[in-house]
Structures are given as structure tokens and as C-alpha cells.
Amino acid sequence: MAEPYIRHAQLLGFEKRFSPSQHYVYMFMVKWQDLTEKLVYRKYTEIYEFHKELKDTFPIESGQINKEHRTIPHLPAPKWFDGLRSTENRQVTLADYCSSILNLPPKISRCPHVLNFFKVRPDDVNPTASNNGRKPETFLLKTDNTKKNASDITGPIILQSYRAIADYEKNTKSELSVNTDDVVEVVEKKENGWWFCQMKNKRGWVPAAYLEPLDSPDESEEQEPNYEGELHMTTQDYSGELEDELSMEGGETVEVIHKLLDGWWVVRRGSKTGFFPAMYLQKSGDTPSEGTSKTKGLPPRRKTIKSANSIHQQKRKEISQDTYRRNSKKYLKQRQSVVDVMNSMTIEELNEVENKAQPAIPPRPSKELILDKCSEHTKNKIQVVN
Template sequence: FPSPPAPKWFDGQRSTQNRQGTLTEYCYTLVNLPHKISRCLHVVNFFKVRHDDMNPVTDSQTKKPEVFLLPKDAKKNPTDITGPIVLQTYRAIADYEKSSTSEMALKAGDMVDVVEKSESGWWFCQVKNKRGWVPAAYLEPMDGPDESEEQEPNYAGEQYIVQKSYTAMEEDELTLKEGDTIEVIHKLLDGWWVIRKDETTGYYPSMYLQKAGEANTSVKSELRNRIAPPRRSTIRNAKSIHKQSRKLISQETYRRNSKKYIQSQRNMKENLQNKAKVLIEKNEQEENKPKAQPAVPPRP
């Protein structure tokens, strides 16, 4: 048999189209081999017409591409193996020069397929035969300016511990030291999370944070040795294909809503304390109230 084209576990829409020509050439070579090969049972079964060939999937039945990785406990039975995973395609909004061998350079307008979206803000992408890490801030979705996967703010906050110090470079960032305890109120996909320290809010690199109570791992430690990804607000000459700009929440809005939440929690706590105090005082009054003396029975 001739050598088949190199397999790909992750396929984007463009790479799938490009490979059609390669597969056509391979099939042509295969059927033109000597009869003992081209007409053997394996080849005949390979080219046998299936139900899917007669009723191809329409565009309306095609699922929207998603980004995910195979789980560790995935079935190893060959009958359970499916086709390549279809990835989401993003567009580069500006040129990016890589600073390490594990990264990938970009040109404005490049179409990339996202293999993995890391919370750190560094996404693993591929362009044709190249693969590497890219800052999420340099990429925009094709459907619209906003990320459908982005979470809403959680003003209750999640407690995290600072694992690496960082000095603020912009006015809306926070300067923290290793060991500080903070609350994360908004997890953003570009790796810059909105955090709360006391009543102050600001951006901080998520890769320098660790959830309280979680054990440290070698992967997390290695990740913290890298520099934080750039923020979109610092990118020069960014060019989007979308007419509308991204929906951004200002730090003033974060602070105002955060203060409202904290104040509501304090009021709730005070109300509970006041109710408890009233009950205690009422019980004390009942206990201190003089008991009625039994009536003296009349003499016979």
C-alpha cells in the first residue's frame, strides 16, 4: 500500500478543505495499483458505499465547532474512535512577535485554529503546519466581537492566594505580593482576571493566582515562570473585522457593584445580629420576671 497522508488529530475548516486534494491523490494511486492489491477485500470494503455517502449531512445538521481535548479516560476500543476534532477558528487583530520557541508569531488577519484555551490567557493554536502558544488578547472570534464562553461577574468572589508578585503597569491593575489573599470576581478569557482586595478592584494575571486550598503542581509552577500575556488595551494598531466593539465593564462599575454587594452582606449580617440580640434580651426578661406566688387557700 502507498503511504497514507499524515493523520491530524485536530482539524480546522480550512485545513479540512486543503486535505481533500491530498486524499483524492491517495485514492487515485490506490485504485491504480495491481489488481491483487487494488481489488483485494480490504480495498473493496474501504470504497464500499455507505448510508452516509448516499445521504450527506447538510449545513443545518452540522454542529457548531467546539474546542475540547480528549479525556484521559477516553475509550481505547478502535470502534469508538471518531474523526478529527473540529476546532474554532479565530482571527488575529494585530501582528505578534513570539518571544520563545514555544510561542507562534502572528500577522494581522491570520486565521488560526484554537486547540486549547488556557485560563492563563495563553492559547495553543495552529496555522497550517505550525503550532504554538498565542496571547488570547490578539485573537477575536469570527461570529462577533464578544466571547460567548465568557462568564458573568461573581461579586460574592472566590478566594485565591497570590503565588507570584506583580507590579501594576496600568491604572486599572493591582500591585500585590506573594502570599496575599484576594477574591476573584470576574474570570476573563484573556487571562487578566478582575480581583478584589479589601474594597479595591483591579486586573491581575490569573497565571499568578492559585485557588485557596488547592495543591501546587509542577505544571502550575512552570506556568508562573512565563511572563503574563499582554492585555488587549495595550495592543497597538489592532484591527477588528467587527463594526461593534467588545462589551467591556469599567473598573468603576466593578467597584460600585462590589461595594453594593459587600454593603448588602453587612446589612444582612447586622440584621441577623440584631434579631439574635432581641431574642436574647426577650429570653432574659422572661427569666428575670418575678414568678407569681401560689394563692393561699382560705381557712375552713
């Protein structure tokens, strides 16, 4: 399995929060190597502490030995008090800093210090609520400030525009009502089928089934089926309402074979396949997330949204339930045939296969050979240390 790394991190703006006291946090949309996008929040003091530790970890690249060899970008120290104006003015510098860090050689951009800093934390998902009931105020980065960084991004622009294909009336305060043909910008895409959108000065969650991209009729961002399956566990009971849905109790183990954007995944249990809500699934080995199913209900299935306004209805690639079952049976047969072959082999044959699979350990190169392969820059640094 490939080691995780970050494709890019884009600064979306900042939030003004009021708990435990008034402070500001910057919002980053982090895109990982598996194309998942996670929204994280960081104080500037946290970012600066990360910067100092990064310099200590790479003294040569930070210019501590020779300023001419510095590749790690500069970052201004935090002020004694950060107000709205200073937080806003610092956004362009911070966006440039993150872009520069992730464009450094892999030994820096993919080091554990960088990866751990951008991983999702519990307070990113469930921030501390304000005692006086005040909600955070969100300030999004202006488009003009992000244009100069657009050429550095190796993936799609985070704030993609989507069109509503039918009317949707919100059921909770955290949701956003949309009318047919309304255009929204998607800030965050949750795998459970709820997307956080903004439309003019309004923001809230909208079911992904009601949204279609303006420029991508084939939904290329949707993953291909993985008939090998990924183990998940059901977190609560669900009784299927449509004939292609599975009914299961909480605590059952299933294999996810297709993750769909509307939050209804195709799962396999034994020889049966069907749709099941992603909100009620948890990857095996992961810690259960709290309050996810309590804040929002199940999103609607995409197939239940009937709309003549859909411009992608005929072009979208859809896989039938028969195709899912047929491919799943084929994979199950292949997997069973491998098991049968392994069971029929003797112990001596299994040991022979295992020994052939293990590569020989290469001899350690000599000190002279290592120095001969090094660059002149590295040789000079070794001589200075000696």
C-alpha cells in the first residue's frame, strides 16, 4: 500500500470563534493521495510552532548552517494580539507558504511532521461550542487572492460549482435550501452524501443527490468499483426501503465495493450485494465518530430524484445491480479458487513458495562508494561536520 502524502492544501479563509475565548482559525482543504479531501482548522500560533519544528528538523534546508542553502520559506512570527485585519492580511502569505512547503522535495513535503500537522483532529470535526450560543463567523478568501496559486495546484479547484437539479427544502438549521437551477459552490464533500455549500451569503449542508457538476457530466470524481472489497462495520440498524438496498443490524461486517457520491455505497455481505447508507458504516479498525448520524438524517438516493432539468441524466454512467452481483460472484470464484489451490499444497510446497517470495538482502556499500555517489554539496557538509 502506498505511503500517504498530500497532493495540495488550499487556504479557504478563516473563522472567528468565541470559545473558550475569541480567537481566529484558518481553514484548509487538504487533498490526500487517495483523492479524499479533508477540512482542517489551525490557529496561526500552531502554524508558526509547526514552522519552527520543521526548521529544527531540517537545519540545512532552513538555512541554519548556511543561509544560501535555505529552501524552507520564511513565515512571520505571530503578533501579541491578532485582530480581524491582521488575520485577513496574513492569508496570502499563508497560502504561499503552504504551497511552497508541499512543493519541496519529498523528504520534507512528505515527512511525518508535515503529514501529522494536516491530519484531521477531533476538534476539526467537533469544535468546542460557545457558552453564550454565538456561532463562528466565516470569512472566505477572495477569488483574486487565490488566482496566483491556481497554477500550482495539481488537482481540481476545491470550490467547484454545482447546479441544483430539483428543489430541496432544508429540514434543520444547518442545511441549505436550494431551488432548481441554483448554482452553489461546494466547500466540503462528506462521504456520507452531505456536502457543505455556499450560495451568495448563505451556507449549509445540501444532499449530494440534488447537485450535478456544471462541467463534468460523467462524474469523473466518483471512484471506480473495487470488487476486492474494503472491510467495514455497520454502526446501527437499517431496514432497506428499496428492493436494491440491504437490511442489516448494527455490528455486522460487510465489504464495501463501490463508494458513491450520494452517500449510498454498494456493499457485499456473503453472496449478496446492495446499497447501504455510508452514514451507518465505519471502516474496520477506525474509531467511531460521535454525533454524525444525530445531526443530519440520511441523504436521499440519487435515483429517487426525478428531474427533467438534469443535464447529465443521460450521459452519467450508472452501474446496474445485476452488474454489481455478476462481478462480485466472479471475484468470489477467483478468490475461492486461490484458497482451494493453497489448501491443496503440501507444507513443503508452501515453504518453497514463501522462500522464493523473499528477496535476498543486498550487501551494504562501502563508505567510499557512498561518498562517490553523493553530491558535492553533501560532501562539503560531511567535511564540515568532521
